[in-house]
Amino acid sequence: MANIKSAKKRILVNETKAARNKAIKSKVKTYVKKVETAVAHSDKAAAEEALKAAIVEINKAGSKGVYHKNTCARKVSRLTKAVNGIA
Template sequence: MKILEVDELANIKSAKKRILVNETKAARNKSIKSKVKTCVKKVETAVANKDAAVAADALKTAIREINKAGSKGVYHKNTCARKISRLTKAVNEIA
């Protein structure tokens, strides 16, 4: 997913490497964030349909994915806590 060639931006070898490494990390972070968003959406859909059993299962999966993202440094720990808290609150309201 290179937008520009590395040679066009940087002249120094270490700068070229940083560009490549940053692209790799950005792709990884994007993948992890996408997975978290999908899990969150599944919980919210189940809550909207007032399906407590499905919502509880989806919540478990979402919490696991959010915590993984937090441990890998994709999200700040407080962001993870906030997301988990809001999802748990929503699921508990329909249960």
């Protein structure tokens, strides 16, 4: 356990940031799952709507520094490719 005041503060700040990052990642996973479910059911309209919402959330997570920009681009690309693959 830290004895120095600044170290104690860092521990608290790190816990707060970790909780925020975890919540954002969880939200992104939920939106991605909605897209994948729509793709699995071959529902083109629902998949496109879910994709729009997922892209917004993924980019928001990237802008907040939760994900690296290349990770965001990869996730968006894979989801878009899956939605476009629906006949």
